[in-house]
Amino acid sequence: MKLSVYSLKNILFQGQALLLNCKTVTGEITILDNHETLITVLSAGVIKVVGEDKKEQFFPITSGFLEVKPNNEVRCIVEQ
Amino acid sequence: MESPQNIKKRLKSVDNINKITKAMEMVVATKMRKSQEIALASRPYAFAALDFLATISGLEQKLPELFAVRKVKKVLFVLVSSDKGLAGAFNSSVFRKFELHMKQDERHPNEEKLYVAVGEKSFNYLTKKGLKVLQKFTSVGDFTTPEQVHPLTDFVVEGYLSKKWDRVIVVSTHFRSALKQEPHVRRVLPIDFEHIKETVQQIIPERGKFADLIKEQEISFIPDKSKLKEYTIEPAPEKVLQKLAEHLFFIQVYHLILEANASEHSARRMAMKTASDNASDLGEKLNLQYNKSRQSKITTEIAEISAGAEALS
Numbered sequence: 001m002k003l004s005v006y007s008l009k010n011i012l013f014q015g016q017a018l019l020l021n022c023k024t025v026t027g028e029i030t031i032l033d034n035h036e037t038l039i040t041v042l043s044a045g046v047i048k049v050v051g052e053d054k055k056e057q058f059f060p061i062t063s064g065f066l067e068v069k070p071n072n073e074v075r076c077i078v079e080q
Numbered sequence: 081m082e083s084p085q086n087i088k089k090r091l092k093s094v095d096n097i098n099k100i101t102k103a104m105e106m107v108v109a110t111k112m113r114k115s116q117e118i119a120l121a122s123r124p125y126a127f128a129a130l131d132f133l134a135t136i137s138g139l140e141q142k143l144p145e146l147f148a149v150r151k152v153k154k155v156l157f158v159l160v161s162s163d164k165g166l167a168g169a170f171n172s173s174v175f176r177k178f179e180l181h182m183k184q185d186e187r188h189p190n191e192e193k194l195y196v197a198v199g200e201k202s203f204n205y206l207t208k209k210g211l212k213v214l215q216k217f218t219s220v221g222d223f224t225t226p227e228q229v230h231p232l233t234d235f236v237v238e239g240y241l242s243k244k245w246d247r248v249i250v251v252s253t254h255f256r257s258a259l260k261q262e263p264h265v266r267r268v269l270p271i272d273f274e275h276i277k278e279t280v281q282q283i284i285p286e287r288g289k290f291a292d293l294i295k296e297q298e299i300s301f302i303p304d305k306s307k308l309k310e311y312t313i314e315p316a317p318e319k320v321l322q323k324l325a326e327h328l329f330f331i332q333v334y335h336l337i338l339e340a341n342a343s344e345h346s347a348r349r350m351a352m353k354t355a356s357d358n359a360s361d362l363g364e365k366l367n368l369q370y371n372k373s374r375q376s377k378i379t380t381e382i383a384e385i386s387a388g389a390e391a392l393s
Contacts, residue, residue: 006125008226026314040314077128
């Protein structure tokens with residue numbers, strides 16, 4: 001899936017990813033390829049991103065929003 | 081004519097001023113570049129947030145309180161200026177714009193006016209005018225961070241929701257290019273989609289290094305309703321919208337302050353440049369004067385010596 005994670009200061013992640021794991025206000029979720037369309041609010045925690053090269057990346061956040069778009073596209077705006 | 085010693089003294093002090101202002105110019109030029117970069121770095125974020133809003137706003141439901149236009153009884157003015165001086169006309173142009181706006185605003189004498197100062201200079205200005213300042217937000221340093229803006233936006237939103245004011249107007253500087261800054265008056269609350277979009281699009285200056293970054297990114301607020309139904313929204317849509325509204329307001333204020341930051345630095349750079357130019361002009365003139373006065377002293381001395389020699393022979 002195509003994933004982009006933006007913060008106010010910089011672009012944290014942009015490109016193809018295999019997995020995105022984050023905490024939302026209703027519980028922890030993991031997003032894989034072809035997830036259903038979703039809009040949700042993120043709560044404080046750590047976002048885990050697994051890139052195409054299977055490398056894991058972690059970003060601590062305080063809050064944010066997550067949107068899963070129709071064409072296998074995921075977008076996060078987060079605050080650190 | 082002034083004595084050469086005196087002129088020399090003045091020449092030295094002018095030289096020192098030149099050195100100082102030149103150094104300040106160099107320092108502030110890098111600060112300006114950096115503050116522009118900070119503003120640009122948050123652009124993808126701002127656009128994503130706007131896009132988000134566009135998607136959610138298509139849902140048929142009541143908009144949160146921050147969007148509601150109420151009957152205006154009290155207006156909050158936020159005046160954005162710098163903490164420090166030596167920035168040319170930067171602060172005074174904001175204050176002039178503010179005064180102009182107040183004059184036009186006299187048509188609504190029933191509205192109560194409240195003030196918030198951002199930056200030491202605007203606090204001084206407002207208190208000097210005898211206006212009551214609710215709160216001041218100062219010492220943000222050279223570059224504003226999101227953490228520093230939160231107290232301000234929290235204060236404004238909290239007051240708006242508890243009906244302490246019904247409209248919020250920000251007077252700040254719009255960064256058009258490194259050479260041109262303009263004071264602007266903007267309404268930030270109640271939130272208006274178009275206003276936010278405008279602010280976000282103005283992040284890129286019209287001219288200069290970053291100007292060619294402009295790419296027309298059209299965001300429409302008429303989303304595709306058939307697609308929208310497929311979205312799962314967690315928790316309830318109105319809660320998400322409420323959060324997003326607060327967030328967008330924060331982004332807008334953050335950008336206004338970043339822009340004011342960049343403007344402050346470029347105004348200061350210009351002021352320092354003119355100061356050092358003036359100092360070199362003055363230095364040249366003084367140097368000429370010094371040489372003249374030295375020469376005339378030599379001439380008188382020679383005249384005296386030759387007169388003395390003539391008297392002896």
